[in-house]
Amino acid sequence: MQKTRILFCSDVHLCHANWYGRTSAERMGNMIKDLNEFYDKKPYEQIVFLGDYSLDHWVCGEGGTWLNQRLSNTDNFIKQxxxxxxxxxxxxxxxxxxxxxEDWERIVGTKRDDAFTVGGYLIVTCDNFSGDLDPKQHSDGVYAATKLDFIKAKMEEFPGLPxxxxxxxFDWNKEPAAFFDFLKNEKRxxxxxxxxxxxxxxxxLGEKADHVCIYHDGHYSYSGDGKTPYDIMWGFTEVMLTEEGIDVKYVEPTNTVNFKGNVIEHQYREQNHAFFRRRDI
Ligand SMILES: [Fe+2]
Structure with missing residues (x-):
């Protein structure tokens, strides 16, 4: 297996809100530039976006544009x-x-739960906020346990791949024991x-999951509760797939932003470097 680079990126939130002194459209343009410049330096096979392209169903302030105006920022994210x-x-x-x-497949062109292979690995994308789809009013999404049967079927379809x-x-407080048993026993x-x-x-995830880990892939909008852009800036997670396992780091490109009245000249930074060894070899 040769080494293959992929990226994970999420929480880009194209919407009405300005964060760090940029409009959403400016920020999106900046993100595409950052991702493409990174590609020129370190080519990657695939970007896997892990959700929150929008606030399409969040009816607060000027959010909820899909419910209120049938305006999909998920669609705009793709097309623009x-x-x-x-x-x-x-x-x-x-x-x-x-x-x-139906709407998701029409807009995005793939299934909400899906799977594909890249670099000798099987990637399964789990739709874990599928508890009450197509709401008619404000929704923050309803968590549903990871669909183990779907994952098992895909793993049978692609035997042998890590x-x-x-x-x-993955809300570990809401997942049943079967989720942890599955992670513990399924060494792939x-x-x-x-x-x-x-x-x-x-x-x-601890002993009950054989210490399998969840890597949180950052954001390209605003830092999580209790964190600032000094702690975690706009970025994406770089993953090198290898025969032995996966090498992971969070990459923050150079960007100048405004945070609470201060100009932050953020220099390129890598953080949270980890290596997850394959458990099946
Ligand atoms: Fe979210």
Whole structure:
């Protein structure tokens, strides 16, 4: 197996709000530029977006544009911005994309739960906010336990490949014992990736999951609760897939932003470097 680079990126939130002194459109343009410049320096095979392209179903302030105006910022994200990416990309839904299956497939072109292979790994994208899809009023998404039967079926379809599970979030407080048993016993699962909390950190799921870890892939909007752009800036997670396992780091490109009246000249930074060894060899 040769080394293959992929990226995880999430919580880009194209919407009415300005963060860090930029309009949403300016920020999206900046993100596409950052991703393409990174591609020129370190080519990657695939971007996996882990949800929250919008606030399409969040009816607060000027959010909830899909429910109120049938204006989809998920669709705008694709047609106005993602179209300019240099690498192929896959989109997993977030809690802010509560589209029913038909609308999601029409807008995005893939299934809400999906799977594909890259670099000798099977990537399964889990739709974990599927508890009450196609709401008629304000929704923050309803968590539903990870669909183990779907993952098992995909693993049977692609026998022998090491697996990366990813989704907008894996809420370990809401997952049943079967989730942890599955991770513990199914050694082909190498690691999990999520977004949602706008952080870069690693959650070790503990003994009951054989210490399989969830890597939180950061954000390209605003830092999570209790964090600032000094702690975690706009960025994405770089993953090198290898025969032995996956090498992971959070990458923050150079950017100048405004935070609470201060100009931050953020220099390129890598943080949260980790290596997740394959458990099946
Ligand atoms: Fe989210």
């Amino acid at each position: 911005f993602a179209k300019d990416l240099k690498a192929p990309y896959h989109m997993c839904p977030g809690n802010h994309e509560q589209y029913g299956h 697996v990366i599970l990813c989704g907008h979030y 699962i190498t690691a999990l990736f999520c977004g949602h909390d706008h952080r870069t950190e690693i959650t070790d």
